[in-house]
Amino acid sequence: MKKLNFSLSLFLCWNITTAQYLSKDFNDLSLTSGGWTTQIIIDTTNWFVDSFGGDDFAKCTNYNSGNVPANTWLISPGVDLSSSTQPILNFQTIMKWPGAPLVLYISTDYDGTSNPTQQGTWTDITSQALWDVDNTTWGSWTNSGDVDLSAHKSSSTYIAYEYFGSSSSGSTWEIDNITINEGSTPPPTIDTVSVYDIQYTTDPNGNSNYVNQQIITGGIVTAVRSDSTFFISSGSGAWSGVYVYTKDYVVNIGDSVILDGEVDEYFDLTELVNVTNVQVISTGNSYSVNNCTTAAANSEDFEGCMVQVTNATCVNDTAGFGEWIINDGTGDLTVDDLLFSYTPIINYFYDVTGPMTYNYGAYKLLPRDAADINQFVGLIENRNTVLDIYPNPTSDFIQIVSPKITNAFIFNMKGLVIIKTTLNSGINTINLGQLSSGNYMLYSEGNSYSIIVE
Secondary structure (H helix, E strand, C coil): CHHHHHHHHHHHHHHHHHCEEEEECCCCCCCCHHHCEEEEEECCCCCEEEEECCEEEEEECCECCCECCEEEEEECCCECCCCCCCEEEEEEEEEECCCCCCEEEEECCCCCCCCCCCCCCEEECHHHCCCCCCCCCCCCCEECCCEECHHHCCCCEEEEEEEEECCCCCCEEEEEEEEEEECCCCCCCCEECCHHHHHCCCCCCCCCCCCCCEEEEEEEEEEECCCCCEEEECCCCCCCEEEECCCCCCCCCCCEEEEEEEEEEECCEEEEEEEEEEEEEECCCCCCCEECCHHHHCCHHHCCCEEEEEEEEEEEEEEECCEEEEECCCCEEEECCCCCCCCCCCCCEEEEEEEEEEECCEEEECCCCHHHEEEECCCHHHHHHCCEEECCCECCEEEEEECCCEEEEEECCCCCEEEEEEECCEEEEEECCCCCCEEEEEEECCEEEEEEEC
């Protein structure tokens, strides 16, 4: 009887693991066989079947003697997953040329014929798959890995690939071997965690609460090192940035990315390692820069974050290894040449912007280029009359905290006084909304302060 039960169990397991709900390899040279459809949302660009080296696949490109705006969907037939246990989606991709990534959607209420941007509830599951990310060459097929569809089981489940192109850019995407099969074991649980939650800690050693855990997170790229590792930030304030240690992906400042990674503490620097599936969702995004005192920046709270310190005196111009030290009256802060080499002048005042890192037992500010450093002359003996100015940069109002009643002058970069005012002791508000975007200088009691109007 035990042998019968074992044989029956083996038979049932074999049927479960080999059940197939969807298969599309395009070898019949038909895009729409098996109930597949396309929906053109913008212009006339559409998916089509192409062949190369004996392989047949679906392809989409918005290039036709130049790029054209495009938005088109490749949509599966409704797949009956109602009796499935763990349906797993697999496919392969190849892409070339800079452009928007494909977006992978799933829906359980699409009607199969309507414009998908107007009908059906579509869930973006792009981040659950691996994609070809090298837009410089036609490489090998990239396997998506197992995309678990267990949360989307219905009698009519649709998957869709959405293509985007613009008048100035557009990748060429190829897809092949799309299948949905019954899985055999649950995939490992991966939590989606914000950058804030990764970084925030009350641990006296600064260790993340997620150390050694695999997570999914995302943010805006704020700095890229020469080895292609990078920093991302999400939101503003303390705990809003983190260092991503991977040399396998090409990203740029302003890219919005999502990624899988393991949280690690590398000599007390919280970073993401074993990174996979870095997806660029959009480009050219703005990000927050946190205005900090040198003391605040020199802390666990702002590790990995984008910060700007203003009106800080260079108190050591040769601290060793390309480092120099600034102080705005609240404490020393090391500036490192890891991203950009700069020669400061002792006793000059500086505004410095960049991400914060931690190595060799110290927090360090990393200016990325010359634009991140503003040098000007100030008088150290008047440091006891320092003003606190925020927000900076600003688009309209600034608030100035003054220790006493004093006069203040705002100059444009031509040296012309454009605003003259009297500051009261305490908080003062000045409207800068009428000024053009650019850099300005506030002078008071022998001290100079850089102000940026956006």
